Amino acid sequence: MSDQEDRSGEKRLVSMRTMDIVVALALLVVASVVIADSLRLGMRWGDIEGPGAGYFPFYIGIILAVSSLAVLLRAAFDRREAARTFVSTSAFRQVLAVLVPLILYVALLGVVGIYVASALFIALFMWYFGRYSPLKCIAIGASVALFLFGMFEIWFLVPLPKGPLEELLGY
Numbered sequence: 001m002s003d004q005e006d007r008s009g010e011k012r013l014v015s016m017r018t019m020d021i022v023v024a025l026a027l028l029v030v031a032s033v034v035i036a037d038s039l040r041l042g043m044r045w046g047d048i049e050g051p052g053a054g055y056f057p058f059y060i061g062i063i064l065a066v067s068s069l070a071v072l073l074r075a076a077f078d079r080r081e082a083a084r085t086f087v088s089t090s091a092f093r094q095v096l097a098v099l100v101p102l103i104l105y106v107a108l109l110g111v112v113g114i115y116v117a118s119a120l121f122i123a124l125f126m127w128y129f130g131r132y133s134p135l136k137c138i139a140i141g142a143s144v145a146l147f148l149f150g151m152f153e154i155w156f157l158v159p160l161p162k163g164p165l166e167e168l169l170g171y
Contacts, residue, residue: 010088017082020075027068034061101125113163119145 038054038061045051075081087095101124108117123141126132132140152158153171162171 010085010090012085012087013089013092014086015082016084016086017075017078019086020071020081024068024072024075027064028072031061031065031068034058035065097129109161111163113166114160115145115149116163116165118148 034057038058041054041057042052043054043058045055101121105117105121108120111117112120119141121141122144123137126137126140127134130137149166152160
């Protein structure tokens with residue numbers, strides 16, 4: 001087993017130590033933004049007014065910063081975590097197989113509307129991951145979208161983002 005492989009023999013993409021450091025640094029940035037904004041808002045406790053707008057966020061930011069520093073220091077000196085795999089290349093490919101279509105779905109929402117985008121998303125997922133026949137995928141994707149359209153637009157009277165197809169149909 002090499003340095004770049006986990007116990008199952010798969011190629012390691014990222015170690016636990018690396019992810020601990022990355023997340024700790026990201027949370028330190030968040031904590032510093034919270035602390036700085038709390039200071040801007042005022043984090044004092046007034047005799048009559050009580051806590052200022054930044055009082056509680058300031059202390060939450062301090063707790064977050066101290067916790068992040070503790071994780072960062074532990075990760076920097078922990079050799080065992082460097083040997084543990086956070087994600088392998090095959091597992092990361094599986095995550096991307098779901099994440100990329102989801103990003104495309106969200107991008108399509110503004111262009112074709114939620115109902116058409118949802119029908120496409122469901123149909124393509126069924127076809128790619130479930131290996132269902134294209135006819136069944138189209139039928140179920142369209143059926144779910146039509147059901148959701150009826151439920152939200154007609155029954156609940158909640159308008160959701162629509163695209164050119166719904167406008168063409170008068171909605």
